[in-house]
Amino acid sequence: MQLANEDALAKNDRLVGAMIDSLETEGHAAVSARSLALTAGTPVSSIYYHFGNLEQLSHATFREILARTARWMQDQLTQLPIKNADPRALAPVMAAVIDDWCTDQRALAFGWRECQLLAGRNPAYLIYCREWTELWSHFWRDICARCGMADAGTLTAQYCEGESLLHLIRWRRAIDRACLTESCEGWVRWMHGSLAAEGPWRRFAREEAERTRPQTQPLDAAGEAIAYAAADLVAEGGLGNLTHRAVAARADVTLGFVSYKFRTRDALLRAAFDAIYRRVVPPESSTAWQPHQAGLWSDQPHDGEAPEPMLRAIDDMIVAAARDSNLAIFASQLRYLRGQTSGRVLAAKLERPVSPLDAALFSSLGMGQARALIGTSAAEQYRTREENLDIILERIGG
Incomplete structure (x- = not known):
């Protein structure tokens, strides 16, 4: 009996481990019972025998990810002195911890992001988001x-939530790490009441991202319609929704026509992501901004649940770009050209110019707050972000 129990536990562990690995390499939408069983070295029937179905295995996996994350956090804290009381210590620790999370704990980081994406579309996973928010906030407050x-502590936790999502994207390792340090130094300056100047590495990365920004081939009207139909499908249901057949149905064209315009799924995916990016991020030359483009920093409450579909799609885009080398063309622009709308909003609120780093900090904070508020009502989101915005403006607006 004991050997049977041990064997069952071993199979459970292998299946959960296989799911964690698959969340990093493929994403939840691509996971199947057959692929998991192959990775775990168990029969497909083991999933149904030990967990009941694939969804219950997903729940068990996210519980395990939270447990492993809690152990990692405790290990990080035991390496720090109980009390340093020197604020200069915060920025390098922030950068080191975020980098460790996104590098040495990369599988857990991807698993967690996949859970957030699911929770934005399926309330059954919200319980893990709430537990994560409390765990992450307590860690950074400490x-x-x-x-x-x-x-x-609370604002720093939200900023690090957004920044750690972006640090999953790999562009140029040494420069990414240097830019992360400069960003964290800028955040600490904010917390001390000063705006942040852009450092040399972030300036280089931003200019290089602008110089190498991919020039997409212009699409005709039919191609544009297909690209935006694909973007809508990703926004509504994630990458698992994106097939040539589904896009054809949404765009009201034939499957053959979609396949003619975009011969591979990668081509269709790139077109969808380009459409998502253009919908959420206005042209740099634009001086106007729309509430849906500003995301969490809108002047009006949003209708419906947060995050909004197109902002969810940006999350899909970031996670996919961090995972898939075929989407590497988006890496530098997602990391280093972000914050255009946020920067305009912040400058308007402060009534003075802000640096590109200030804009990026504001963007990361907004991203983190959006994820902390997944599943809350529109009124709660609006109240919370207004309170936090007042705190930020009071800190840096003097």
Whole structure:
């Protein structure tokens, strides 16, 4: 009996481990019972015998990811002094922890992001988001307190939530790490009441991203309609929704016509992502901004649940670009050309110019807050972001 129980536990562990690996390499939408069983080295029937179905295995996996994350956080904290009380210590610790999470704990980081994407579309997974938000917030409040900046803990947790999502994207490893340090130094300047100047590495990365920004081939009207239909499908149901057949049905054209315009799924995916990016991020030359483009920093409450479909699609885009080398063309622009709309909003609120780094910090904070508020009502989202915006403006607006 004991051997049977041990064998069952071993198979459970292998299946959960296989799911974690698959979330990193393929994403939840691509996971199948057959592929998981092959990775785990168990029969397909083991999934149904031990977990009931694939969805219950997903729930078990996200519980395990949270448990492993809690152990990782505790290990990080045990390496730090109980109290440093020197605020200069915060920025390098922030950068080191985010980098470790996105590098050495990369499978957990991807698994968690996949859970957030699911929770934005399926309320059954919201329980893990709430547990994660509490775990992540407590972790960063503890770190900030040890650096003599306890009052910055909650906002820092939200900023690090957004920044760690972007740090999953790999562009040029050494430069990415240097830019992360400069970003964290800028955040600490914010917490001390000053705007942040753009450092040399972030300036280089931004200019290089602009110089090498992919020039997409212009599409005719029919191609544009197909691209936006594909973008809508990703926004509504994630990457698993994106097939040539589904896009043809949404665009009201034949399957053959979609296949003629976009011969491979990668080509269709790139077109969808380009359409998503153009919908969410206005042209740099634009001086106007729309509430849906500003995301969490809109002047009006959003209708419906957060995050909005196109902002969810940006999350899909970031995670996919971090995972798939075929989407590497988006890596530098997602990391280093972001914050255009956020920067305009921040400058308008402060009534003075802000640097590209200030805009990026504001963008990361908004991204983090959006994820912390998944599943809450529109009124709660609006109230929370207005309170946090007032705190930020009070800190850096003097």
